[in-house]
Amino acid sequence: xAGVIQSPRHEVTEMGQEVTLRCKPISGxxxxxxxxxxxxxxxxxxIYFNNNVPIDDSGMPEDxxxxxxxNASFSTLKIQPSEPxxxxxxxxxxxxxxxNEQFFGPGTRLTVL
Amino acid sequence: xxxxxxxxxxxSVQEAETVTLSCTYxxxxxxxxxxxxxxxxSRQMILVIRQEAYKQQNATENRFSVNFQKAAKxxxxxxxxxxxxxxxxxxxxxKVPQGGSEKLVFGKGTKLTVNP
Numbered sequence: 401x402a403g404v405i406q407s408p409r410h411e412v413t414e415m416g417q418e419v420t421l422r423c424k425p426i427s428g429x430x431x432x433x434x435x436x437x438x439x440x441x442x443x444x445x446x447i448y449f450n451n452n453v454p455i456d457d458s459g460m461p462e463d464x465x466x467x468x469x470x471n472a473s474f475s476t477l478k479i480q481p482s483e484p485x486x487x488x489x490x491x492x493x494x495x496x497x498x499x500n501e502q503f504f505g506p507g508t509r510l511t512v513l
Numbered sequence: 514x515x516x517x518x519x520x521x522x523x524x525s526v527q528e529a530e531t532v533t534l535s536c537t538y539x540x541x542x543x544x545x546x547x548x549x550x551x552x553x554x555s556r557q558m559i560l561v562i563r564q565e566a567y568k569q570q571n572a573t574e575n576r577f578s579v580n581f582q583k584a585a586k587x588x589x590x591x592x593x594x595x596x597x598x599x600x601x602x603x604x605x606x607x608k609v610p611q612g613g614s615e616k617l618v619f620g621k622g623t624k625l626t627v628n629p
Contacts, residue, residue, distance in 0.1 A: 431615050443604065443619045450615060489556060495615065501548065502617055504558035 402426075404505035406492050412511045418480040421508045424473055425494030433502060434467055434477050435491040443491075449475065482512045515540045517607050519620035526595045527628050533580075534590045534623045536605030542566075546608045547581070547588045548617070553601040561603070564588065592625075600627045 405424040413419055425432045433448040447457040449469045457467070464483070469475040479486055489509050493502040516539045526532035538547070549561040564572045564581050571579050576596075580589045592599055605620040 433615075433617075442621045445616055448615055456616065491558065493558070501546075501560055501563055503560070504550075507556050507558075509556075 404492055404494050404503055406490075406505035406508050408508060409506060410509050410511075412513065413482055414513050415483055416481045417512075418478065419482045419486075419510060419512075421477040421490050421492075421510070423475045423477070423492030423505060425475070425492070426496070426503055427473070429494035429496035429503075430472070431495045431502075432469060432475050433491075433493040433495070434475070435493065435504075437489045437491060437507070438487075446477070479510075482510075484512045486510060487512050515542075515607055515609075515618045517605050517618050517620040519603075519605055519623050521623045522621070523624045523626070525626040525628060526592070528595055528597060530595055531591060531593045532595055532625065534592075534603050534605075534625065536588045536590070536620055538586050538588065538605070538607050538618075540586070540607065542609055544609075547579075548606040548608070549577070549579070549588075549590045550604045550606060550619075551599075551601045552604065552622075553598075558604075562590070595627050597627050597629060600625055 407422045431450050434446040437443045446459045447467045452469045467477045489507045491504050491507045493504045495502045518537045545566045547564045551559045551561045562572050562574045562577050576593045578591045602622045602624050604622045606617045608617050
């Protein structure tokens, strides 16, 4: 099993640009989560999907953030337009089964200049 | 709302010694799951150990064990025979069972340093 796959691993962009982060969950998992980690705020849940349907997006900071899950094997998190305060590590995680423990991807380190 | 508190921002331990990381949580639920995750400098989040609240026996995974005190809402992690590779951020997390919210609620983390 390849685990949760995220791309890119690092992204450097300029303020105002669109950023798209990608995630492939573990095969067979039915829940997918997007987190943001910063020194100031720690680990925050942005949104999660169950069976490709967004269940809770209350953590999405503002309208500049959007997430999609067009099928069970792929999700995107988009920031448009990006701002320097969006700089963080973004994690994707997936879960499935009775306990539903979450397995995390390696993260994408985003830097917005 | 459920909250998870890790009162020790930083801890240090000598190699081969034992260290205990503290975690308390607040919930009105009777059935839930608790987890410890490790995040080394590589930043990969790794599940260390989990505990199901209805189980009285404390979970153990090799050198890692927990002290689960349900009445006190306490879930501490004990690392025995500490190794240099144990140096990392450790996050305590809480989750309600399947059927409820799938959210994990995380503490702020404890940075563990292992001294040779």
